[in-house]
Amino acid sequence: MVRHVEKNYSELWKGLPWKKFRKNLFRLQCRLYKAIQANDLKRVNNLQKLILRSRSARLLAVRQVTQLNTGKKTAGVDGKKSLNFKERLELDDYLKVNVHNWKHQKMREIPISKKDGTKRILKVPCIRDRAWQCLLKYAIEPAHEALFNGRSYEFRPGRSAHDCQKLLFQNLNSHANGKEKIILEIDIEKCFDRINHNFLMSKVIAPQSVKQGLWKCLKIGTNPEFPDQGTPQGGVCSPLLANIALDGVENIHKAVRYADDMVFILQPKENAQKLLEEIEKFLHTRGLNVKASKTRLVRATEGFDFLGWNFKVQKNGKFRCTPSEENFKTFKAKVKAIVNNSNYGANIKAEKLAPIVRGWRNYHRYCQMSGSKWSLWFLNNRTFKVFTKEPKMNRYQAERLIKKAFPAVPHSENKFVNVKGDYSPFNGDIIYWSQRQSKLYNGATSKALVKQEHKCGHCGLKFADGEKIHLHHVDGNHDNWKPKNLLAVHESCHDFLHMSKGK
Numbered sequence: 392m393v394r395h396v397e398k399n400y401s402e403l404w405k406g407l408p409w410k411k412f413r414k415n416l417f418r419l420q421c422r423l424y425k426a427i428q429a430n431d432l433k434r435v436n437n438l439q440k441l442i443l444r445s446r447s448a449r450l451l452a453v454r455q456v457t458q459l460n461t462g463k464k465t466a467g468v469d470g471k472k473s474l475n476f477k478e479r480l481e482l483d484d485y486l487k488v489n490v491h492n493w494k495h496q497k498m499r500e501i502p503i504s505k506k507d508g509t510k511r512i513l514k515v516p517c518i519r520d521r522a523w524q525c526l527l528k529y530a531i532e533p534a535h536e537a538l539f540n541g542r543s544y545e546f547r548p549g550r551s552a553h554d555c556q557k558l559l560f561q562n563l564n565s566h567a568n569g570k571e572k573i574i575l576e577i578d579i580e581k582c583f584d585r586i587n588h589n590f591l592m593s594k595v596i597a598p599q600s601v602k603q604g605l606w607k608c609l610k611i612g613t614n615p616e617f618p619d620q621g622t623p624q625g626g627v628c629s630p631l632l633a634n635i636a637l638d639g640v641e642n643i644h645k646a647v648r649y650a651d652d653m654v655f656i657l658q659p660k661e662n663a664q665k666l667l668e669e670i671e672k673f674l675h676t677r678g679l680n681v682k683a684s685k686t687r688l689v690r691a692t693e694g695f696d697f698l699g700w701n702f703k704v705q706k707n708g709k710f711r712c713t714p715s716e717e718n719f720k721t722f723k724a725k726v727k728a729i730v731n732n733s734n735y736g737a738n739i740k741a742e743k744l745a746p747i748v749r750g751w752r753n754y755h756r757y758c759q760m761s762g763s764k765w766s767l768w769f770l771n772n773r774t775f776k777v778f779t780k781e782p783k784m785n786r787y788q789a790e791r792l793i794k795k796a797f798p799a800v801p802h803s804e805n806k807f808v809n810v811k812g813d814y815s816p817f818n819g820d821i822i823y824w825s826q827r828q829s830k831l832y833n834g835a836t837s838k839a840l841v842k843q844e845h846k847c848g849h850c851g852l853k854f855a856d857g858e859k860i861h862l863h864h865v866d867g868n869h870d871n872w873k874p875k876n877l878l879a880v881h882e883s884c885h886d887f888l889h890m891s892k893g894k
Contacts, residue, residue, distance in 0.1 A: 400476035405887060410850045412447035419445065420533040424817035427537035435534060440598055442530040449486045452525035453479050456518060456627065459882055467517030468499045474518060482522055493523050493604035495611045516626055524608070524627035527601060532631055533817040534596040539634065540641040541813035545650040546630035549816045549824055552698045553757055555647045556712060557807045562656050565708035569691050575655040575663055576695055577670060578685035582651035583629065586636045587678030594635050636677050643669050654697055663688050700758065712758045714765065722751050723770065730774050737778045737792050744796035752800035760802040771797050801833060825853035835872060836862045839879040848878030849888060861885040
């Protein structure tokens with residue numbers, strides 16, 4: 392009887408018109424974006440309330456935190472790691488009644504080790520609170536996207552670290568006389584822990600009733616030593632709140648910002664000390680300080696690390712970007728840990744290595760990647776020797792597994808195409824954003840996207856909302872890579888296709 396009831400809720404959840412929900416929410420968000428641009432604040436408020444009342448937004452928020460988010464299996468203080476289909480529908484009803492008078496539960500604290508040996512506290516809300524924060528994000532993100540500076544890139548839809556990489560190339564290459572320029576690297580001390588609550592709330596564009604819920608959320612997630620500061624790291628809308636607080640620092644001087652990491656590009660005669668004072672004054676009003684130990688002033692010809700890359704202008708004026716030593720060291724340690732693990736056979740090692748190597752190569756594919764070091768020849772050779780030592784493993788089998796473990800990813804130095812100015816997915820240019828999203832992929836996925844005209848092979852919608860694109864094997868055989876058997880689909884659509892087949 393219980394299984395029969397669970398099956399009914401399962402079918403009810405899977406049978407919901409998700410395609411219609413996505414269209415409804417996206418349409419409301421585009422209207423909100425345009426209302427901010429027109430400075431129609433009354434309409435902005437009404438549209439935000441409409442999104443918060445929208446059944447489409449509520450159910451998509453529940454699905455996002457229970458099925459799609461990377462940390463979906465991390466439990467909060469209530470110990471719940473997941474919700475069954477019945478609980479998801481009940482959460483939708485709860486959100487409907489309580490969205491404007493939300494009461495947050497306490498957050499689970501998880502210590503995370505940092506590179507310098509210190510620890511930061513990751514504060515994880517329970518699933519219910521995550522769903523409310525996600526719904527809130529749907530209502531406030533489009534409003535702030537219309538106002539954000541075009542040179543901030545992290546935690547924003549349609550933007551990535553590669554935009555920063557290309558922007559630095561444009562400002563430091565030989566045509567821009569990059570060898571004469573000076574770089575001011577800025578790091579903010581405990582950014583998420585120190586943002587002033589009063590300042591932040593004065594900047595957030597949202598209905599007053601929801602702001603009260605957000606205020607309670609901030610208070611529950613703060614350090615007792617600093618009750619009026621900080622946003623809880625681990626919350627769904629925390630990155631957006633940090634972006635709201637820091638927006639505008641790019642206007643002080645030519646800069647590239649990726650969350651709380653930023654570099655300022657100076658001409659030889661410009662006063663770096665005066666610029667630093669202006670930045671400190673800007674941050675002080677937000678309750679923040681510059682971290683002196685990580686603030687550096689270097690010539691572009693000396694080189695500097697940023698976002699896992701090393702940027703350097705050679706003496707002949709040629710711009711070079713390569714993976715940073717620290718980034719490569721971390722990656723190499725992950726590979727060696729798998730290769731040297733005696734608990735795995737060669738086949739399992741190859742399966743575990745493939746996504747790590749592919750991810751690393753994809754991230755660095757717009758760098759200078761020629762040469763034995765960056766082509767991973769030494770790691771490849773070491774892994775091959777380990778594989779051939781296994782019993783019943785001949786040279787041909789080892790070579791086949793090496794190709795699987797170290798998948799090739801094409802690289803093209805400095806060929807990334809930046810997002811247009813202050814463009815945002817909420818501007819409604821679906822064709823531009825779906826094609827741009829598609830270009831982030833290569834190989835079989837890229838070919839499938841071109842064949843499908845940049846539309847999801849399941850729901851038929853354009854890939855314009857930033858959701859991950861997965862490659863689906865129609866017959867369920869993951870060894871069948873024939874083009875007819877491959878479909879590029881949304882991550883959520885991929886989950887649905889496998890659930891419907893009982894896989």
